[in-house]
Amino acid sequence: MNVDVDAPLIERVKSGDTRAFEMLVVKYQRRIERLIGRMVRDADLVPDIAQESFIRAYRAIPQFRGDSAFYTWLYRIAVNTAKKALMELKRDPLVFETALASRDEDDETSRVENELSDGETPESIMASKQIAGAVNAAIDTLSEDLRQAIVLREIEGLSYEEIAEAMSCPIGTVRSRIFRAREAIAERLRPMLDARAGDRW
Amino acid sequence: MLKRSLSHLAWILAVICSTAVMAAPPVGAGDSPLAPSETRAWLMRIHDAASHQNFQGTFVVSAGGAVSSSRIAHFCVGASQFERIESLDGQMRRVFRHDDVVHTLWPQSRVALVEQRNMFATFPALLHKGDDRIASFYDVNSQGTQRMAGRDADVLLLRPKDSLRYGYRLWADRGTGLLLRVEVLGGRGEVLESSAFSDLSIGVKAQTDSVLLPMKKLDGYRIVNPALTPTRLDAEGWTLRQGVPGFEQVSCVRRPLTGMTDGDDDAAAQVLQAIYSDGLTHVSVFIEPYDPARHLRGLQAASGATQTLMRRLGNWWVTVIGDVPAATLQQFANALEYRK
Amino acid sequence: MLNGSGDGTRALQGLSALVDGELDPAATRQACAQWQGNATARASWHAYHLIGDVMRSDDLASDAAHDAGFLQALRIRLAAEPVVLAPQRVEAPTGEEAASERRAALRGRWSWLGQAAVAAGFMAVASALVLTRGNAPLQGASDSLAESAARGNPVLAAARPMPAAASTSIANATGEAQTIVVDGKLLRDARLERYFAAHAQFDGSSALGVPSGFLRAATTQAPER
Secondary structure, eight states, rough: OOOTTHHHHHHHHHHTTTHHHHHHHHHHHHHHHHHHHHHHOOGGGGHHHHHHHHHHHHHHGGGGSSSSHHHHHHHHHHHHHHHHHHTTOOOSTTTHHHHOOOOOOOEEEEEHHHHGGGGOOHHHHHHHHHOOOOOHHHHHHOOHHHHHHHHHTTTTTOOHHHHHHHTOOOOOHHHHHHHHHHHHHHHHTTTTTTTHHHOOO | OHHHHHHHHHHHHHHHHHHHHHSSSOTTTTTOOEEEEHHHHHHHHHHHHHHOOEEEEEEEEEEEEEEEEEEEEEEETTTTEEEEESSSSSOOOEEEETTTTTEEEEEETEEEEEOOOOSOOOHHHHHHHOOHHHHEEEEEEEEEEEETTTEEEEEEEEEEETTSSEEEEEEEETTTOOOOEEEOOOSSOEEEEEEEEEEEEEEEETTTHHHHHHHHOOOOTTEEOOOOOOOTTTTTEEESSOOOTEEEEEEEEEOOOOOOOTTTTTHHEEEEEEEEESSEEEEEEEEEEOOOOOOOOEEEETTTTTEEEEEEEEEEEEEEESSSOHHHHHHHHEEEEEEE | OOOOHHHHHHHHHHHHHHHTOOOOOHHHHHHHHHHHOHHHHHHHHHHHHHHHHHHHHHHGGOOOOHHHHHHHHHHHHHHHOOOOOOOOOOOEEEEEEHHHHHHHHHHHHHHHHHHHHHHTTSSTTTOOOOOOOOOOOTTTSSSHHHHHHHHHOTTTTTOOOOOOOOOOOOOOOSSSSOOOOOOOOOOOOHHHHHHHHHHHTGGSSSSOOOOOHHHHGGGGGOOOO
């Protein structure tokens, strides 16, 4: 009974709109990279395998019938792509022990690197922490209405209709509150996300 | 002419039959009931495989709405067991087990939970008592074979004889007995939860260092080591006025709930945890003093196969959790009595 | 940064609705065009999703430059692919009937829930428990996966990636225990998670040896330092 939130974009993709696909990529890239990062210890390989996963998904879109949610389908493709990549590299699917084996216990740098999981660098961890902090701080300063709306949507996963029911307000108000909440948070993030990021996309 | 139509009919039947095997086997059709001794043999084989096989794969748990996957590896070397689990979703979590010692690591927050795996009167022991309890409370039927995770699997259906427990459908690897998939079934035969290997390699080479080394390297980790103190329900002043059919108490401990937030008083709060098992599933009964600041609202919640019940009982707060119908939890809660 | 023009705001509002899948086909087409042509739209689409991801899981916070680089590289590869064309209507219960059906179902579930209960605290620290919609039980792992997948794994404050409940009955309060069918994601109470953990600890001891509860808890317990 629940509609996949990605249904509108999927339909666009099936109509030949590659922009819609790119929008889906922007949406799921982080999660897919995290998933692959856990399967493949070598951080350098992650973006490549993630890209490969998206390409395969793109090619297989015509066969995507909406039986499962798009993300579930994409997730499976990513897992399979990662496994294949590892096999081709003749690596053990559980690469953890490979990393252990190659670690030189006395080498300070390699120890530090091995403690960082998923190929994070100290700089990117800092950036991530800052962003996470900013988002959380921003949410705290939202007015109750806005905060409730965005939490119900993003955390509880309720639809606009359900949120309208829960907050006893029209759907239009829900839409507006969620938008305003996002904008308020994004405001705090923009300095961190590089003002010209839009140009990069 | 007749010959041709007969063979055509045979072909149609063959297609229908093969399709039927592909779909979830309906209860009753083509099932062969198992005698208690056969049930015991099956379950022992399944249990043994989990302990003695070397395997590695991706395990997916789907509970009505959410999916979570993990990479699992298990090795058995001599009399020792080694296990490694790594979450593929959400916060990174790694679990390492060497026999009875379990380390759970959260690399991001640098917390390590060190626990003794409590092998209370477990399955094999229950069986050796010559007590075919499982067969007394479940009807066990063989449902033929199916392909699962790229292997041939024997399918077993365990239907509860009463309404106090859930049903199970098991897919056991033909060659080794290793469980490939488990479905927990509700009263209407609906699937409440499914756990399955999406890919699996059996007979892999044991890599014990991949378990032992991380268990030793805990530098920089905050170590949480909750102590479980065995006790007795009656020694604590409690009794279960009436037992719940099929369930026997297998453990009773005083323990902290592992709240891992720094400076959280609740983390230190001790609760009494009594565990009851019917051989296939277990129910935990938690008892602690009532605290109006923390115990705000009773609840009865269902998620996937797991039911939870929380309520106040005089000066106490009771929590009952288990993969059993809500009514069963109610029975436990209703039977509790404080006698001191 | 809402640019002064109403159009710009409306466009971003549309994008925001599209993030939630709540945009009709015509408006979606426009939003995609906007995304392509407007740097602010592109940056906002990224930001809105980053916000959602971070709300659910701190470790999805990103280095925006990395994200942009990823898309650039992918674009090059996509350019080499033939455009897929499979214009079929993705099944979606649109239309009045489906909508009113949902409303009716919702009303049944929400009716007993007072405003106070809803407001009682959706933030991580609240220990009040709130009802949300129940959903059909897992049927061959298809429709239920849709929910979780669309939402990803919420991990804010030790949430469990949970499931819609198997039954939607709301038996009435006997005064003390309210029977609530709970979508596990609303079990915001970190303390409840600890009971689950203590219970699941013994999961491997059954005949089946399948620690599914234990594994399900894999995404819970985001312990803080």
